[in-house]
Amino acid sequence: MLVDNITLTVVAGKGGDGSGHLLRNGQTAFGGPDGGNGGNGGNIYLAVSTNITDLREFRYKKKIVAEAGGDGMGKKMFGRNAPHLTIFVPPGTKITDTVTGAVIDTTSVADSLTPILLAQGGKGGRGNVEFKSATNQTPRFGEKGGEGVERKLFLELRLIAEIGLVGLPNAGKSSLLGVLTQATPKVGNYPFTTLEPTIGMMGERPIADIPGLIAGASQGKGLGTDFLRHIEKTAMLVHCIDLTDPEPMKAYDIVRGEFEIFSKALLTKPEIILLTKTDLVSPLVVKKATALFKKLGKKVLTCSIYEPTSIAKLKKALKPESA
Numbered sequence: 001m002l003v004d005n006i007t008l009t010v011v012a013g014k015g016g017d018g019s020g021h022l023l024r025n026g027q028t029a030f031g032g033p034d035g036g037n038g039g040n041g042g043n044i045y046l047a048v049s050t051n052i053t054d055l056r057e058f059r060y061k062k063k064i065v066a067e068a069g070g071d072g073m074g075k076k077m078f079g080r081n082a083p084h085l086t087i088f089v090p091p092g093t094k095i096t097d098t099v100t101g102a103v104i105d106t107t108s109v110a111d112s113l114t115p116i117l118l119a120q121g122g123k124g125g126r127g128n129v130e131f132k133s134a135t136n137q138t139p140r141f142g143e144k145g146g147e148g149v150e151r152k153l154f155l156e157l158r159l160i161a162e163i164g165l166v167g168l169p170n171a172g173k174s175s176l177l178g179v180l181t182q183a184t185p186k187v188g189n190y191p192f193t194t195l196e197p198t199i200g201m202m203g204e205r206p207i208a209d210i211p212g213l214i215a216g217a218s219q220g221k222g223l224g225t226d227f228l229r230h231i232e233k234t235a236m237l238v239h240c241i242d243l244t245d246p247e248p249m250k251a252y253d254i255v256r257g258e259f260e261i262f263s264k265a266l267l268t269k270p271e272i273i274l275l276t277k278t279d280l281v282s283p284l285v286v287k288k289a290t291a292l293f294k295k296l297g298k299k300v301l302t303c304s305i306y307e308p309t310s311i312a313k314l315k316k317a318l319k320p321e322s323a
């Protein structure tokens with residue numbers, strides 16, 4: 001299953017406390033201050049990794065806490081600085097600070113290897129050595145280490161699919177994903193078989209199969225339109241239309257109508273109109289529907305998942321150079 005929304009708390013490490021130790025040894029009964037500084041708490045960084053494709057890792061790991069710095073000790077010994085932590089997210093993850101509203105969109109830093117500081121660790125407290133002055137030669141206290149920064153984050157993964165399969169429920173989108181890629185999405189002869197976007201790889205090209213849209217989806221009917229954000233960045237859409245539908249153009253208009261409300265950018269994306277399930281209708285129905293959709297001035301293809309030649313043609317049309 002594709003995990004695409006996650007809340008996560010990150011807490012940087014606390015700084016170690018400075019020591020208030022006074023020198024004591026065989027020779028010295030009442031020595032001066034010799035307390036060392038505390039170490040700094042660990043920072044938490046964010047980095048993008050193309051080896052990760054989803055946010056699954058954070059599903060059960062709701063809180064990430066970096067280690068505290070070591071406390072300072074006598075003999076002017078400094079506490080150790082805590083190691084930093086880096087959390088890795090897939091490219092395309094949008095991170096929102098739920099308190100400040102600040103946003104980090106990793107699509108823009110996808111190529112950068114520089115981790116981003118999410119939460120600064122607390123600074124180590126100073127030991128009493130640093131507080132020695134003319135007026136107070138024997139400070140008996142050490143400074144407390146600073147608290148690490150805590151942030152509550154909302155992570156949202158926008159799948160960067162290159163091709164999006166769209167259409168009414170039952171149009172055959174998932175069946176197509178199954179024949180175009182190695183993915184094995186659930187296929188069923190009923191609406192809303194697909195509940196969450198699924199991605200499959202056609203060679204190196206990610207294809208997203210999304211749930212079906214119905215009239216009123218933008219008002220929350222069916223499964224809504226929220227998942228459309230997964231195909232906002234695709235280079236191309238394949239609009240699947242079931243040829244057994246007596247009103248194929250209406251099917252097309254319903255889906256486009258929902259696009260218009262969700263995001264007009266979807267309307268202007270390059271698109272292939274794919275008339276599906278040719279094996280279930282007569283050649284005349286295929287011909288008529290093809291002529292009808294050609295009038296829109298778009299590329300129209302027909303297919304059946306049971307006719308390999310039609311699938312081969314579709315694959316060819318989905319190659320980048322033909323986009």
Ligand SMILES: Nc1nc2c(ncn2[C@@H]2O[C@H](COP(=O)(O)OP(=O)(O)OP(=O)(O)O)[C@@H](O)[C@H]2O)c(=O)[nH]1
Nearest residue numbers: 169170171172173174175188189192193194212305
């Ligand atoms: N005969 C025939 N049946 C098909 C073809 N493509 C899909 N189907 C059938 O149509 C039904 C719906 O297919 P799905 O792939 O689940 O459709 P979907 O568009 O993903 O549906 P939702 O996930 O509900 O939006 C299933 O019973 C499929 O077996 C086809 O080319 N020919």
Ligand SMILES: [Mg+2]
Nearest residue numbers: 173174193194
């Ligand atoms: Mg489906």
